[in-house]
Amino acid sequence: MTRFPLLPVQADKLALACLVCLLIIAAAMLISRSPATADNDPSDTTPAKDTVAAAPQPASAASSTEPAQAPRYTVKTVTGQSTFIDAAHLAGLTGDVAHRVVEALRSKIDFRHAWKSDNEVSFVFDKKNATEPAAPPHPPLPAAVRVVTDAGPQDIFLYKSLNGKAFYYTKDGGRARGSGFMRYPLRFRRVSSPFAQRRFDPVLKRWQPHDGVDLAAPAGTPVHATANGVVTFAGKQTGYGNVIEIRNQPPYSTLFAHLSRFAKGVRVGTHVRRDQVIGYVGSTGWATGPHLHYEVHVDDVPKNPLTVSLPPAEPLHGRELSRFASRSAELEGLL
Incomplete structure (x- = not known):
C-alpha cells in the first residue's frame, strides 16, 4: 500500500486540534473538581452563600421563640372578713402561719378590738420559697404582708438573716413582733x-x-x-x-x-x-x-401587760440592713 506523507500545513492543523482537545479535557476536569477542592481547602475562609443560622439571631427574635418566664411572686388581697384570721385563711394561710403574722403585727394593730370587716389585707407569696421544703412543723410564710386599717397601712417583710433565721421586719429594718417581748404568753379566749x-x-x-x-x-x-x-x-x-x-x-x-x-x-x-x-x-x-x-x-x-411599752428587739445593721432594704423595696412595690 502506498503511504503519502503529511504536508506541513496539514500537520500543523492536526497538532492544533489535539491541543484544543487537551485544553477542553483539562478545563472539564478542573470544573468538576473545583467544588470539592473549595470545600476541603482549609485555607479558604470565604463563607458559603447557602450557610444559614451561622450568626446569632437578634435578642428580639430569640425572645419571641422562648416561653415567657413565670412571675416569682403572687399577691392575694382580702377584705370584708370579720377577723384577720378569717382573711388569712381565705388567702390560703394555715392557722399556725396566720397566728405568727398576728404576733408580728400585734404591737402595731389591736386585732381583737380595733379590727373592722372593711379592713384590707394583702399577702405576697414567694413561689421559690413554696417549692423549698419547710422545716416541720412550720409551713412557708408570706414574703410580705400589708394590713390597712383606719390608722393606715402597716407593712412587714420576711427576711432570712445571715445565720439562717427568718423573722418579720418593718421597712426600717426593725424587728416586727414589736419587741424582744411577746405581748401575750398564750392563745386565750x-x-x-x-x-x-x-x-x-x-x-x-x-x-x-x-x-x-x-x-x-x-x-x-x-x-x-x-x-x-x-x-x-x-x-x-x-x-x-x-x-x-x-x-x-x-x-x-x-x-x-x-x-x-x-x-x-x-x-x-x-x-x-x-x-x-x-x-x-x-x-x-x-x-x-x-x-x-x-x-x-x-x-x-x-x-398593764396589754398596753405597757415593751423594749425594742435588736434591729438589722450594716450588711444585713443593706440586703434587707433591697429585698423589702422589691416586695413593697408589689403591695
Whole structure:
C-alpha cells in the first residue's frame, strides 16, 4: 500500500486540534473538581452563600421563640372578713402561719378590738420559697404582708438573716413582733379580768388592786415565756397557786400564776427563751376557773401587760440592713 506523507500545513492543523482537545479535557476536569477542592481547602475562609443560622439571631427574635418566664411572686388581697384570721385563711394561710403574722403585727394593730370587716389585707407569696421544703412543723410564710386599717397601712417583710433565721421586719429594718417581748404568753379566749388599780375580788369579796390581766383559756393550754430571762421563783404562793417569776432584761420582770403545773426542767435559776413553754393553764390558788394571771413589772412596779411599752428587739445593721432594704423595696412595690 502506498503511504503519502503529511504536508506541513496539514500537520500543523492536526497538532492544533489535539491541543484544543487537551485544553477542553483539562478545563472539564478542573470544573468538576473545583467544588470539592473549595470545600476541603482549609485555607479558604470565604463563607458559603447557602450557610444559614451561622450568626446569632437578634435578642428580639430569640425572645419571641422562648416561653415567657413565670412571675416569682403572687399577691392575694382580702377584705370584708370579720377577723384577720378569717382573711388569712381565705388567702390560703394555715392557722399556725396566720397566728405568727398576728404576733408580728400585734404591737402595731389591736386585732381583737380595733379590727373592722372593711379592713384590707394583702399577702405576697414567694413561689421559690413554696417549692423549698419547710422545716416541720412550720409551713412557708408570706414574703410580705400589708394590713390597712383606719390608722393606715402597716407593712412587714420576711427576711432570712445571715445565720439562717427568718423573722418579720418593718421597712426600717426593725424587728416586727414589736419587741424582744411577746405581748401575750398564750392563745386565750378572752380577757376575763383586766388590769386595774381597784377591782372587786370575786373570791375575797373586797376591793383591791389587780396587778395583771386574767386570760381565760382551757386547762392545759401551754404558757410561754414572753421574753428571755432567768427563773427567780417557781413554786406555790397563797392565792396565786403555782407561780413562775422571771427576771427579764432590766428593768422588766414577768409573773405567771394559777398554773396547773410547770414545764419539765423549769426551776429557780433556769434560763428560758422567749416563746419557750414554761407551764400550763390551770386554776390553782384562788381561781374561779381555768385561766392565766399574767403580770409585767417595770422597776418592780406592775404595769398593764396589754398596753405597757415593751423594749425594742435588736434591729438589722450594716450588711444585713443593706440586703434587707433591697429585698423589702422589691416586695413593697408589689403591695
